[in-house]
Amino acid sequence: MPGSSQGKALTVCVEDGEARLFMTDVALPPLAAHEVRVRTAAVALNYRDIAMISGKSIDRPGRAYIPFSDACGIVEAVGDGVTRWRPGDRVCSLFFPEWIAGALSPESRRPLGAARDGVGQTMFTAAEQALVAAPSHLSAAEAATLPCAALTAWNAVMHSGAAKPGSVVLVQGTGGVSLFALQFAKMAGAAVLATSSSDAKLQQMRALGADGGINYRDDPQWSAPALSMTDGRGVDLVVEVGGAGTFTESLKAIRLGGAISVVGMLSGAVEPIDVRHIYGRNARIRGVTVGSREMFEAMNRALVQHEIHPVVGRVLPWEEAGAAMEALQRGDVVGKIVLDFGLA
Ligand SMILES: NC(=O)c1ccc[n+]([C@@H]2O[C@H](COP(=O)([O-])OP(=O)(O)OC[C@H]3O[C@@H](n4cnc5c(N)ncnc54)[C@H](OP(=O)(O)O)[C@@H]3O)[C@@H](O)[C@H]2O)c1
Structure with missing residues (x-):
């Protein structure tokens, strides 16, 4: 055998x-x-x-x-x-x-x-x-x-999130999923705002291509700076990895008709939600669990083409x-x- x-x-x-x-x-x-x-x-x-x-x-x-x-x-x-x-x-x-x-x-x-x-x-x-x-x-x-991390980000940003040139994608923290989300959003021609608990890490995100950064420890209500960084419009897509404590901020940070790809729960899974933020923002909320082999193969073609x-x-x-x-x-x-x- x-x-x-x-x-x-x-x-x-x-x-x-x-x-x-x-x-x-x-x-x-x-x-x-x-x-x-x-x-x-x-x-x-x-x-x-x-x-x-x-x-x-x-x-x-x-x-x-x-x-x-x-x-x-x-x-x-x-x-x-x-x-x-x-x-x-x-x-x-x-x-x-x-x-x-x-x-x-x-x-x-x-x-x-x-x-x-x-x-x-x-x-x-x-x-x-x-x-x-x-x-x-x-x-x-x-x-x-x-x-796991790359394919989840691919699904969240490209497959479900449909990032494109001119859009603004917000990634939370500097973990594995968020780093890939940054790379894929830049690949798609989108601008990227990153949050982090650390200014030094925000510098690293800028070096990797992030266009703006917000320290969520200094500024727990980070949707306000996210809105001002987009001239009040709001971001097109949030890759939500925080969960409790961040989900409402994400709802406040998106533009009218904007989207949230819900991926994780780094700071907890349960948070009371004011549903007015959902319908008021015309929010599109989509859960993401990694991805299929078909998505993996599409992602790999993009990684090769863009030498990521x-x-x-x-x-x-x-x-x-x-x-x-x-x-x-x-x-x-x-x-x-x-x-x-x-x-x-
Ligand atoms: N749904 C799925 O299919 C799927 C797939 C993969 C991962 N996940 C989930 O996604 C989450 C991220 O996974 P990962 O592997 O990328 O984690 P990781 O690499 O361990 O990420 C850790 C980083 O997340 C950031 N973070 C922690 N709490 C945060 C908060 N409240 N707001 C913003 N950022 C915060 C911190 O960044 P700073 O140090 O910069 O503050 C921390 O360094 C986890 O909950 C994981 O279970 C889900």
Whole structure:
């Protein structure tokens, strides 16, 4: 049987509310028809990986699990009948392995690294349909950042958000999704306003192309400066990652008929809403959950055409996954945090 061997995996175990991360040996079963074995080169971390461990995520599994959804690797072996890949191909994982195209369905809403094991292992197995080619101009560390944060931003800004030249997009904070949202909005010809708790980070956002910045710690009611920066018109699109404490500000910051792509809940999930802000603004509010393979492939074509490189803030050996998660939690790194699995 092709591709049968031994690997090592990171494993998360939650007991009495305490999460432990440790390394285990895993036996890799023989490949079934249409399965592909991938040797992991790099894995990128997301806020979700911390949220799950701390119990803030609805996806938290009630058993030990292999974490992480975002990998780039090299095809090691293919099962019978595989036509999409050959050994040696460089591929990225799909956050929702069954979401190929169209709308998300209950059947395809089964993400990696939660209810099913993720890619935090030296080799992972995927259905041949559940992989995309890694863009050739990207390093493995860069390509590993695409499956969740980049695709979510692509969906929020381009697919659902429809940013275009002349529009103004507001991105909240300087996390992984927001950095990609900035890059895609600039690619589309839009102007970008960024918020952050840190003036130094706002400088970094300006260096990456942001046209204006607002410190949300100094100015919790940041919709007022957002309105004045757009001559009172308001922004066309907000990529909402804050949730509680930011959603009402987003409603006040959009133009009449403007849109909010609702992505996250960094500061909490529940906030009382005055519905007058919604109808008064003619707001278009759309929830976003990552994206399909079709969107991923469209995003990759844009990344290649525009030679966009993800912002990678720190790369650590995969054995230091615990330290990497602590760094993500501290939030002092601008750019994605990536685990290196030691493949050239
Ligand atoms: N719906 C989906 O499919 C999907 C996909 C990916 C992520 N998400 C969600 O989206 C959110 C962002 O994820 P991520 O991976 O980009 O997180 P991340 O990289 O950990 O982002 C952390 C940054 O968010 C900023 N932040 C925190 N609270 C904020 C607030 N109240 N207002 C504005 N910015 C704030 C901070 O920026 P500063 O340090 O600059 O202040 C912080 O550094 C999370 O809630 C995550 O669960 C959802």
